[in-house]
Amino acid sequence: MLHEKKLQSSAHRAVAAPADDVAAVVAELRDRAEIVDALYRFALGQDTADREMFASAFAEDAELDFRPAAARWGGSPPVMAGRDTIVTTILTMFAGRVKTTHQVTNARITIDGDTARMTALVEAQHLLIAEPARHALLKNPYELDLVRDGDRWLIRRMRIDNTWYTGEPTAIFGP
Template sequence: MNVTPIDHIRISDVVANLARAQDEKDWERFQGLFADRVTLDLTGQPGEPAEELTAPEMTAKARAIIGGFACTHHASSNLLIEVSGATARCRAHMVAYHHVPTPGVDHLTMRGYWRLDLVDANQRWAIRRWAIVRTAPWEGNPNLYDIAREGASGDLRDAP
């Protein structure tokens, strides 16, 4: 599985843009990173089955959660990339910091990795499967996702 320098750069850009799109709440950029159909795999989180979504559904789901955070910071490292023809796999170590102003503990940090399966779609790599795997205990308030989701619901009413 020979990875060309161009494919390595293009796939690394997908990882960087996935982190950036979430941190900047740039939902157009976010949606553009995915194939028409994508599998979101959160089975590394207890009780979360993998689900098949369209790119717009994936974007709406992310927006419903990430949109409620005052800020996030996703930092990736140690990318391992394999390419086989028009498909690729990438594993990126991830530290994701999430913040919502709230009494008490107002942050949550996840440590683990993203496992991305990609497909070459018209000379660009598009994500067709995104697995988020937590490899260490949460640091901070594990209820922050619920708090963010409640906050994002008001933002979505105003969305175009």
């Protein structure tokens, strides 16, 4: 119940720009689009193995915590720290072995100056290229902290949890 009240309270603060200030509303809408775009770059960069796009989602000092999701099937990966580590680790782990598709939905954003917080649901399908019948379909709540970088936004911290999955996550990610 306390968590629900916290979410309701933050939802009321999600719209900061006064409706009669057109320039402020446009700036806020642009920020919101750019914030969601950081998560889109993360997802599509993986799905297309586009290293540059994938890297463009993260701040240099980014942190990605997949431990909550992996714990659902007994995995215990380390927290990945640093844009280069995140990009190299994930793209290398999947290269030539795993095909992914991600769908992003239900994004909720709060903006505080040059920082933002976003939650979203991401459905991620992973399948083994050599054995497409072996797959893992994951429904994951994401929590992200982002920072402004000029006109774009970058992910500084990403925490991925898991609500449900089907298939064999250990075939994709290991035990």
